[in-house]
Structures are given as structure tokens and as C-alpha cells.
Amino acid sequence: MKRLYHSIIKETKVIIRDKEALLLLFAMPTAFVLIMSLAMKDAFGDKGNAAFSVVIIDNDRSVVGETVTEVFSFIPAFKVEMALPGGITDPVKIQDDVNAGRHKFAVIIPEGATKGAVRRIRQQLAFTKKGPAKEVSIRLFADPALRPDQNHLAASTLNRALQGIENRLLWEQFGEVSGVTPQGSLKETAEVLRANKPFAEVYPESPASNVQGAHKRPPMPTAVQQSVPAWSLFAMFMLIIPLSVTFIKERQQGALLRLRSMPAPAWVIICGKAAPFCVINQLQFVSMLLVGIYVVPLLGGDALTIEGGSYAGIAIVSMSASLAAVGYGVMASVFCKTAEQATTFGGTSVIIFGALGGIMVPKFLMPPVMQKITVISPMGWGLDAFLDIFVRGGGVRDILTASGALLIFAIACAITAGARFKYLSR
Amino acid sequence: MAHDCIIEAQGLVKTYPGADRPAVAGIDLRIKKGAFYGVLGPNGAGKTTTLSICSGLMRPDSGLLDIAGLDIRKDLTEIKGIIGLVPQETAVYPTLTARENLLYFGAMQGLSGDRLKTRVDYCLDVARLTPLADKRVETFSGGLKRRLSLVAGLIHEPKILFLDEPTVGIDPQSRLFIYESLKKMNSSGMTIVYTSHYMEEVETLCAEISIIDRGVIIAEGRVDDMVIRHSGSVIEVRLNAPPPEALRQKVSALPHVSGALFDAKTFTVKSAKPQQTIGDIMRLMEESNLNILSLCHGGLSLEKLFISLTGAKLRE
Ligand SMILES: Nc1ncnc2c1ncn2[C@@H]1O[C@H](COP(=O)(O)OP(=O)(O)OP(=O)(O)O)[C@@H](O)[C@H]1O
Ligand SMILES: [Mg+2]
Numbered sequence: 001m002k003r004l005y006h007s008i009i010k011e012t013k014v015i016i017r018d019k020e021a022l023l024l025l026f027a028m029p030t031a032f033v034l035i036m037s038l039a040m041k042d043a044f045g046d047k048g049n050a051a052f053s054v055v056i057i058d059n060d061r062s063v064v065g066e067t068v069t070e071v072f073s074f075i076p077a078f079k080v081e082m083a084l085p086g087g088i089t090d091p092v093k094i095q096d097d098v099n100a101g102r103h104k105f106a107v108i109i110p111e112g113a114t115k116g117a118v119r120r121i122r123q124q125l126a127f128t129k130k131g132p133a134k135e136v137s138i139r140l141f142a143d144p145a146l147r148p149d150q151n152h153l154a155a156s157t158l159n160r161a162l163q164g165i166e167n168r169l170l171w172e173q174f175g176e177v178s179g180v181t182p183q184g185s186l187k188e189t190a191e192v193l194r195a196n197k198p199f200a201e202v203y204p205e206s207p208a209s210n211v212q213g214a215h216k217r218p219p220m221p222t223a224v225q226q227s228v229p230a231w232s233l234f235a236m237f238m239l240i241i242p243l244s245v246t247f248i249k250e251r252q253q254g255a256l257l258r259l260r261s262m263p264a265p266a267w268v269i270i271c272g273k274a275a276p277f278c279v280i281n282q283l284q285f286v287s288m289l290l291v292g293i294y295v296v297p298l299l300g301g302d303a304l305t306i307e308g309g310s311y312a313g314i315a316i317v318s319m320s321a322s323l324a325a326v327g328y329g330v331m332a333s334v335f336c337k338t339a340e341q342a343t344t345f346g347g348t349s350v351i352i353f354g355a356l357g358g359i360m361v362p363k364f365l366m367p368p369v370m371q372k373i374t375v376i377s378p379m380g381w382g383l384d385a386f387l388d389i390f391v392r393g394g395g396v397r398d399i400l401t402a403s404g405a406l407l408i409f410a411i412a413c414a415i416t417a418g419a420r421f422k423y424l425s426r
Numbered sequence: 427m428a429h430d431c432i433i434e435a436q437g438l439v440k441t442y443p444g445a446d447r448p449a450v451a452g453i454d455l456r457i458k459k460g461a462f463y464g465v466l467g468p469n470g471a472g473k474t475t476t477l478s479i480c481s482g483l484m485r486p487d488s489g490l491l492d493i494a495g496l497d498i499r500k501d502l503t504e505i506k507g508i509i510g511l512v513p514q515e516t517a518v519y520p521t522l523t524a525r526e527n528l529l530y531f532g533a534m535q536g537l538s539g540d541r542l543k544t545r546v547d548y549c550l551d552v553a554r555l556t557p558l559a560d561k562r563v564e565t566f567s568g569g570l571k572r573r574l575s576l577v578a579g580l581i582h583e584p585k586i587l588f589l590d591e592p593t594v595g596i597d598p599q600s601r602l603f604i605y606e607s608l609k610k611m612n613s614s615g616m617t618i619v620y621t622s623h624y625m626e627e628v629e630t631l632c633a634e635i636s637i638i639d640r641g642v643i644i645a646e647g648r649v650d651d652m653v654i655r656h657s658g659s660v661i662e663v664r665l666n667a668p669p670p671e672a673l674r675q676k677v678s679a680l681p682h683v684s685g686a687l688f689d690a691k692t693f694t695v696k697s698a699k700p701q702q703t704i705g706d707i708m709r710l711m712e713e714s715n716l717n718i719l720s721l722c723h724g725g726l727s728l729e730k731l732f733i734s735l736t737g738a739k740l741r742e
Contacts, residue, residue: 017521255517255519
């Protein structure tokens with residue numbers, strides 16, 4: 001035990017004194033988490049619970065204005081902000097705001113819109129002989145950065161509201177003619193419109209979980225939910241560079257030879273080496289979590305939330321991912337002859353594993369074939385497990401398969417490394 | 427097994443995976459307790475491999491090895507406890523301080539507590555590194571690193587110390603310092619096995635040596651005996667100008683000459699009848715209008731012994 005303790009102390013000192021390695025292990029993932037969480041924020045914005053902000057300028061303050069406001073508030077995809085009378089109602093200013101993306105949509109309802117609508121209906125029903133009534137002009141501005149389907153959603157919501165209003169007004173005018181007038185004033189009509197539900201109303205739902213294939217699609221994380229686990233895993237595996245470089249240097253400089261001439265068991269030497277790296281891995285992960293929770297929101301991104309997810313699950317995944325990374329590093333150390341080889345091979349293989357594992361491009365954005373390919377990357381297993389916890393609120397049971405796979409990978413690496421080492425030192 | 431032998435090896439053979447010839451091809455060693463034993467050989471001769479086998483780092487493909495009465499195949503851990511190895515490379519951690527290096531290696535040898543501290547201080551003192559104990563090794567000169575590497579092999583007071591070319595690349599002062607320290611340790615009872623390709627250091631340090639080349643021992647025994655046995659056959663000649671190729675060939679073709687080595691204005695030949703060969707050489711030089719500046723026969727240099735044993739091919 002004394003030997004193990006001294007091994008750990010020594011390895012820790014060696015690592016801490018290697019400033020470049022620390023930079024690689026901590027500064028790099030922090031930068032990635034920050035950049036990706038902020039840069040990808042909008043790309044992920046329609047996912048999760050982020051809603052489009054819609055500013056409604058209601059100059060009408062009657063049935064039309066109130067109903068439109070009501071309908072937009074009712075749909076979760078929109079977050080209604082009212083431009084209060086006396087606030088910014090200047091259409092040019094509003095358009096500027098929308099163009100700059102401060103609001104995703106703006107709806108401008110002109111003064112007297114309700115009166116105009118009633119006039120037009122009465123004229124269509126030929127209750128009045130006055131000349132053709134002007135069409136009411138309601139305007140919808142959309143952020144030019146939005147996708148056509150997103151624009152379409154806002155337009156059809158608005159049109160649906162207008163159609164409802166028209167039907168209601170029509171019915172009311174008929175009532176007047178036929179003598180059945182349940183409601184007197186327009187104000188009361190608005191109340192009725194609000195209370196009355198259409199004959200059918202459809203909401204999107206997820207297929208029941210027992211329907212085949214329901215759970216197979218990858219979860220859709222927010223930018224920060226993706227970046228934190230992804231780049232933590234990436235950095236954890238990047239550890240193979242300092243790990244194998246120190247190991248190879250130890251070999252080349254003869255220190256390993258000296259150690260092997262000593263009566264210290266091999267496991268002490270290996271564990272003494274691996275343990276500090278596992279601790280570094282955990283520190284990396286925790287610091288990335290903290291960056292996600294506290295730093296990203298400071299810079300205007302969404303904060304990382306873990307509510308519902310299992311902390312034990314997170315710990316298990318991060319431990320097993322760390323063992324996989326260390327195992328992989330030990331294997332690379334044994335197979336690479338020089339530190340340069342280890343750096344090149346280690347760095348490249350981690351980047352490829354990362355790309356295949358959905359680190360750089362989130363899995364849910366990949367076409368199905370590529371999604372299938374992600375199974376070959378241990379980083380992909382770790383990422384899937386983390387997303388299960390962060391996005392779906394998964395627990396320990398949900399991540400056992402992935403953790404098990406990571407542990408098996410770690411063991412396989414260790415065995416391969418051991419066999420190769422035996423072969424080389426025959 | 428003889429009772430006074432602490433290392434006894436028989437027929438050690440070792441071929442590295444993928445190599446086309448064995449690095450060690452049947453080596454026998456008998457090293458007495460308390461000896462200062464030299465293993466001499468050119469680059470690639472198999473010195474390191476032999477040492478690795480004797481210090482338990484590597485298993486021979488075949489052969490028997492007995493160290494202090496223990497069988498290397500069965501009592502490896504015990505053997506490791508009584509041997510110290512100073513590898514060919516410096517074998518210390520550059521980013522650790524001298525003291526941290528010694529503490530670590532001491533701990534890995536199984537020392538702890540006060541004994542570890544005492545030994546570390548003692549070793550620092552032996553290497554005259556006490557004032558630099560808390561400086562990182564990467565700031566040390568080559569000689570300082572070597573001295574640290576040497577004492578790192580002594581930390582656990584081994585009975586046998588294996589040294590693999592411990593003086594490569596250091597200045598004469600540090601080299602002399604290491605010689606003196608080793609002599610002291612040897613006279614206090616430690617068995618030392620020392621490899622080198624420097625003739626003169628083996629000559630001053632070791633009473634007994636083996637000379638190996640291409641994985642086999644080509645000569646062994648007391649240095650003095652060996653010199654007497656072989657040096658008489660070697661002639662060293664210094665000229666005023668480098669001999670032309672044709673002359674070199676004539677020298678090599680002289681009767682009784684079995685090897686000749688040319689190096690700029692000097693050359694060395696081995697002859698079964700040196701007196702006759704000296705006459706032949708003088709005649710040849712006169713014919714070629716070259717002046718002999720010096721001619722030496724029967725000197726004690728191991729350098730010449732080495733050439734006489736391994737021939738000119740050696741320096742290829
Ligand atoms: N790990 C290895 N794998 C394959 N061949 C090796 C290995 N180590 C040494 N050899 C070869 O075995 C032979 C003996 O090498 P060894 O290192 O024992 O020589 P040496 O006498 O110590 O030489 P030097 O003076 O250069 O240290 C050489 O031909 C060398 O190329
Ligand atoms: Mg060697």
C-alpha cells in the first residue's frame with residue numbers, strides 16, 4: 001500500500017508539472033463547451049422548451065386583437081410579448097427588432113380591426129348597400145433567419161385565429177338577422193370566443209412507449225446539454241496523450257526498466273499511474289458540469305440543468321468512461337514506440353472516435369446510417385448515456401448497458417496492453 | 427555450483443522477437459562474490475541484454491541462471507530485492523527533484539518511514555547532490571544526472587549492483603568521481619558488474635572481465651592474464667601520412683598477419699610472428715617512402731587487446 005501511495009504521489013507530481021498537458025485537459029474542453037453551447041444555441045433552439053417570442057401590437061383592443069393574442073398564448077411554441085399601448089408601436093422599429101432576431105415574430109393589428117371586420121361581413125351578407133368595405137390589413141413579420149416551416153407555423157396560427165374570428169362574427173350577424181341574439185356587445189362576443197372550443201382540437205403527442213421503435217430515436221438535447229457531456233468525454237479521452245507520453249518517456253528514459261528491476265508488483269506500477277489520471281478525468285468532468293451550469297448562462301447561453309436526472313447515474317457513467325479512456329491510453333502507450341507517435345495516433349484516433357460518437361455533430365442530426373455507426377465509438381456510448389440522464393431524466397438502470405460496455409472496453413484494452421507488454425518484454 | 431560464485435549463468439540465449447540472430451547466443455558467466463566484474467563489448471554486442479537477463483528483467487530463451495543461490499525462474503522477487511540496476515539511460519524523472527526521485531525509487535524498493543529518509547539522505551550525500559536535492563532533475567547537467575542515476579540503484583543497499591555503461595557522456599571529473607564511489611562500495615563488499623565499451627575504465631576498475639561480441643564471449647578471465655596472453659601479438663604503427671589503399675592491402679596480406687585496422691595515419695595489425703611482421707612492415711614503409719613515427723609492440727592497452735580479439739570488422 002505504501003508503494004501504491006508513493007506511486008500516486010509521484011505520478012501526480014509529474015502530471016501537475018506538465019503545464020501543457022493541463023492546458024490540453026482543462027482549457028480545451030472549457031473552450032469547446034463555451035463555444036459550442038453558445039454557437040449552437042440557435043440551431044438547437046427549436047428543440048427542448050425554447051419558444052419563439054412573438055410581439056403583438058394590439059392597436060385594436062377589441063375582439064380581433066384579443067383573440068389573436070389568446071390563440072398565440074395558447075400554443076406552447078410561442079411566447080407572447082405585448083407591446084403595450086404607449087410602448088414601441090412604431091412598425092419600423094418593430095421590424096428592426098425582428099430583423100435583428102430580438103423577437104422571432106411580430107404581429108401588428110391596426111386600430112379598428114374589429115369594426116372593419118364586422119363592416120366587411122355585413123356587407124358580404126348584403127346587410128348594407130355601402131361601397132365595398134376595405135380589407136383589414138394585419139401584418140406578420142418574421143425573423144429572416146428562421147426556417148420556412150417555422151414561418152409557416154406562425155402564419156397558420158395567425159390565419160387560424162382570423163378564421164375563427166370571422167366565423168364567430170358571421171354567426172353573430174346571422175343571429176341578429178334571425179332575431180336570436182345571445183350576446184349584445186362585441187366585448188361579450190370575445191368572452192364567448194374564448195370560452196368556446198372548436199369541435200375538434202389536435203395536439204402533437206408522442207407514440208406510446210410500447211409502440212415499436214418509439215424509444216429508438218436519439219434524444220434531442222439543448223446546445224448545452226449536448227456540449228457539456230460531449231466535450232467532457234472528448235477531453236477525458238484526450239488524456240491518452242499525456243498518459244502515453246509520460247509512459248513512453250518513462251520507458252525511453254529507462255525509469256521503467258529500473259522499476260521493473262525492483263520487487264514492486266506490476267499492478268502497483270500500473271494502478272499508481274492510472275489512478276491520478278482517473279482523478280483528473282473526474283475533475284475534468286466536474287469542471288465541465290460547473291461551466292455548463294454557471295458560466296454558459298453568464299455568457300447568454302442556457303444553463304445546464306440536471307433536474308430529474310440521476311446523479312448516481314452521472315457518476316457511474318463518468319467513472320466508467322474514465323476507465324475506458326485510461327485503458328485506451330495504456331494500450332496506446334504500449335503500442336506506440338515514440339512520444340510523437342503517441343501524440344499523433346492518440347490525437348487523431350480520439351478525434352475520429354469523437355466524430356463517430358456524435359461529439360462534434362450531435363447524433364440526432366445525423367442520418368440514420370451514421371447514427372448506427374456511432375455504436376463503434378466508446379465516446380458515443382458515454383454520450384448516449386449522459387444524454388439519457390440529462391435530456392430524458394434517466395436513472396441508473398438506463399445507463400447500465402453503456403457503462404458496462406465502457407468497462408468491457410477498458411478491460412479489453414488492459415488485456416491487450418498486458419499481452420503486448422508481455423510479448424515485448426519476453 | 428561453486429560456493430564463492432554469486433552469479434552463475436550457463437548457456438544463456440536470447441533472441442528478440444523478430445530479430446534474425448540472437449542478441450545473446452550462449453553466454454556463460456561465473457562471477458565471484460565481492461568481485462568487480464567487467465563486461466566489455468562494442469555497440470550491439472549484447473551487453474545490455476546480458477545484464478537484463480541477469481537482473482531479472484528478461485527471461486532467457488534457454489539457459490540457467492543462479493543468483494546468490496536463488497533460481498531466477500522461481501525466486502524472482504527475492505532476487506530483485508538484493509540486486510540494484512543502473513540502466514544505460516539516465517532512468518530518472520526529469521520533472522521531479524533529486525530527492526523526490528530517490529524517495530520514489532526507495533519506496534518502490536520497499537523502504538519506508540525513517541529508513542527511507544535516511545537512505546535518501548545518504549545517497550544524496552554519496553552523489554554529492556545534497557545542495558541540489560530539491561532542484562528538478564531537468565535542470566541538472568549530464569554528469570549530475572548520472573550521479574543521481576547511480577545512487578538510485580544503491581538506495582536499498584543491494585548485494586549486487588549492475589551498471590550498464592554508467593559513464594557515457596560525462597566529463598572526466600564526474601567519471602573519476604563515479605569510479606571512486608564504486609571502488610569504495612566494492613571494497614565494502616558489494617559485488618559489481620560493470621559494462622562498458624571504454625577499455626581504459628574497465629582496465630582500472632575490474633580485476634576480471636568478459637569480452638563479448640555478437641552475443642558470445644570471445645575472451646574472459648583476469649585482465650592481466652589476458653593482456654599478457656594477447657598483447658604480444660599486436661603491433662601499433664604511427665606514420666607521417668595516411669597509407670594509400672594499395673599499401674593497406676599489402677600490409678593486410680603480409681605473412682602471419684590475421685587482422686589489420688587502419689585509422690588515418692595509424693594502423694594496428696595482429697600477427698602470429700610479430701618479430702618477423704615488424705621487419706616486413708618497416709621494409710614496406712621504406713619502399714613506399716613513408717616514415718614510421720612510432721612503432722609499438724607488447725603494450726598493455728586493452729584497446730589493442732580488443733582489436734586483437736575481434737579483428738578489424740569490429741568497427742564497421
Ligand atoms: N528490444 C529489442 N528488440 C530487438 N532487437 C534488440 C532489442 N534490444 C536490442 N536488440 C538487438 O540485440 C543486439 C544486442 O543489443 P544490446 O542492447 O544487448 O547491445 P549492447 O551491447 O548493450 O550495445 P550498446 O553498447 O549499444 O548498448 C543488438 O543487435 C540490438 O540491435
Ligand atoms: Mg547496451
